[in-house]
Amino acid sequence: MVKFDKVTVEYDGKAILKDVSFHIRENEKAVIYGKSGSGKSTILTTAVGAHIPSGGKVYFNSAPVSADNILQIRRAVAFIGQEPVLGAEKIRDSLLLPFSYKVNSRKAPPEDKISKILKELHLKEDVLQKDASVVSGGEKQRIAIARALLLEKRIFLLDEVTSALDPESKQAVIELFGKDGYTIISVSHDPDWFKTCSIFIKVENGKISRISDSPDDSAFLTHREIDTDGSN
Amino acid sequence: MEAINIRYSTMAMLYGVLLIPIIISIVLKLGTVKTILISVLRMTLQLGAMGLYLDYIFRFNNVWINSGYVLLMIAVANFTVNKNAGLRTARVFFTLMLGITISTLIVIALFIFLSIRPEPFYDARYLIPITGMIVGNCMRANVIALERFYSSIRKNEKEFLTYLLMGASLREAILPYLRDAVKPALAPMLSTIATLGIVSLPGMMTGQILGGSSPIVAIKYQIGVMIAIFTAITMTTVLTLLLSMKTSFDNYSILRKDIFRQ
Known part of the structure; x- marks a missing residue:
């Protein structure tokens, strides 16, 4: 489904990713881990064409990512970062923002679908009336997930998606993405999140140093430990 | 009705008026004397050139x-x-x-x-x-x-x-x-x-x-x-x-x- 074949990404002449190769098939759940600044998030953003590789190729459903198919790929993939962008002042507007775009204009979700998804993510209905500026980081992450679910996305790129969630909401998110039907490439250091994943990719200095069906000991270092470990 | 022309001698006097901001700058140590002189010189040359070529353009x-x-x-x-x-x-x-x-x-x-x-x-x-x-x-x-x-x-x-x-x-x-x-x-x-x-x-x-x-x-x-x-x-x-x-x-x-x- 998503394949990196010897992908190198450079910025200002410096390689951020070097010869990165992996293959995530449909319904598989992968987690990328490693020190901060090692290139984990760049892998996610490269997958959706935010960086054009200077070497190697990215494939989606066996087709190389190109200018011709990037729009379709982006429409199939959700990217949820640590601080998701809501893009509107009111939460309801932010949930419905994608449906203001031409391509989704006929797919506006019915109210009961919105309610069902909010419930699934442990979000109260009254969150819809709130201002984006007053909701917590954890709520923002779940609203961004809800929006992607309203768009019926099945491929999720998740960057530390459980980092701001309380235990109960985290459980709800983990249960949701643990289901079949979702293909996931994530970046995380959360042991609970790791339990939902079956592919563990370790990144060091822009290179993949290990791909396995279980993480190594460095996976659960906290951010503090990672930062004092000599990385940036 | 034509505008009253300003004589060149009067223009010289107007430049002399610049002594006021220059003296203020010196007294208060604003450090702007050089900038004032350069700016006024630039203005004079730029506008002088503009006057000449506009005169030329208008004539043609x-x-x-x-x-x-x-x-x-x-x-x-x-x-x-x-x-x-x-x-x-x-x-x-x-x-x-x-x-x-x-x-x-x-x-x-x-x-x-x-x-x-x-x-x-x-x-x-x-x-x-x-x-x-x-x-x-x-x-x-x-x-x-x-x-x-x-x-x-x-x-x-x-x-x-x-x-x-x-x-x-x-x-x-x-x-x-x-x-x-x-x-x-x-x-x-x-x-x-x-x-x-x-x-x-x-x-x-x-x-x-x-x-x-x-x-x-x-x-x-x-x-x-x-x-x-x-x-x-x-x-x-x-x-x-x-x-x-x-x-x-x-x-x-x-x-x-x-x-x-x-």
């Missing part, structure tokens, strides 16, 4: 010379826009040039050719100063709009990507940034228009009255010029941003980093 009043001069004004303004908006000239110069040229020409056509209708239609006395005012304001507005637009997309890379991932086309994804860039570019002119005649006496009107026009004629021109300028800056900012996108985004709809000077 040739359609090709006048049109060439208009294009030169636009090109120089465009260089300034590129430089001050922090963009690489080679990448965006021609698309920006197209934006400012189209909007300036449309407004000139509406304001000079259809409203004032000078004889001949390319009369330098109308075409050159009015175009100058329009282009000068377009230049200032474009600097603000381009700088805001591109620096804000660059700064909010992930936000921009989120819009694309929600299904937005490039046009739809840039819309919030376009709005945030155009509004501040138009705001100074809008507040100038609103306070004109109360806070400030417009330069053009003052000039016309000093030159012998009746205040009513001067006011009509001033209102016309303000409308022309505001229409031109609205058109040029939107058009320039939209046209510049062709060369500023890559095939994947991602902002090219090489459009920036740094």
Whole structure:
């Protein structure tokens, strides 16, 4: 489904990713881990064409990512970062923002679908009336997930998606993405999140140093430990 | 009625008046004496040269010379826009040039050719100063709009990507940034228009009255010029941003980093 074949990404002449190769098939759940600044998030953003590789190729459903198919790929993939962008002042507007775009204009979700998804993510209905500026980081992450679910996305790129969630909401998110039907490439250091994943990719200095069906000991270092470990 | 000419001896005395700010600068140790002298020298040389070539252009009043001069004004303004908006000239110069040229020409056509209708239609006395005012304001507005637009997309890379991932086309994804860039570019002119005649006496009107026009004629021109300028800056900012996108985004709809000077 998503394949990196010897992908190198450079910025200002410096390689951020070097010869990165992996293959995530449909319904598989992968987690990328490693020190901060090692290139984990760049892998996610490269997958959706935010960086054009200077070497190697990215494939989606066996087709190389190109200018011709990037729009379709982006429409199939959700990217949820640590601080998701809501893009509107009111939460309801932010949930419905994608449906203001031409391509989704006929797919506006019915109210009961919105309610069902909010419930699934442990979000109260009254969150819809709130201002984006007053909701917590954890709520923002779940609203961004809800929006992607309203768009019926099945491929999720998740960057530390459980980092701001309380235990109960985290459980709800983990249960949701643990289901079949979702293909996931994530970046995380959360042991609970790791339990939902079956592919563990370790990144060091822009290179993949290990791909396995279980993480190594460095996976659960906290951010503090990672930062004092000599990385940036 | 002709304006009273200022004699060269009087001009010399006016330069002498500059001693007041120079003395103030020395006494308060403002450290601006050199800057004052250089600035006044530059003004004198630039305006002196302008007086000479405007005199020449007015005398010939040739359609090709006048049109060439208009294009030169636009090109120089465009260089300034590129430089001050922090963009690489080679990448965006021609698309920006197209934006400012189209909007300036449309407004000139509406304001000079259809409203004032000078004889001949390319009369330098109308075409050159009015175009100058329009282009000068377009230049200032474009600097603000381009700088805001591109620096804000660059700064909010992930936000921009989120819009694309929600299904937005490039046009739809840039819309919030376009709005945030155009509004501040138009705001100074809008507040100038609103306070004109109360806070400030417009330069053009003052000039016309000093030159012998009746205040009513001067006011009509001033209102016309303000409308022309505001229409031109609205058109040029939107058009320039939209046209510049062709060369500023890559095939994947991602902002090219090489459009920036740094």
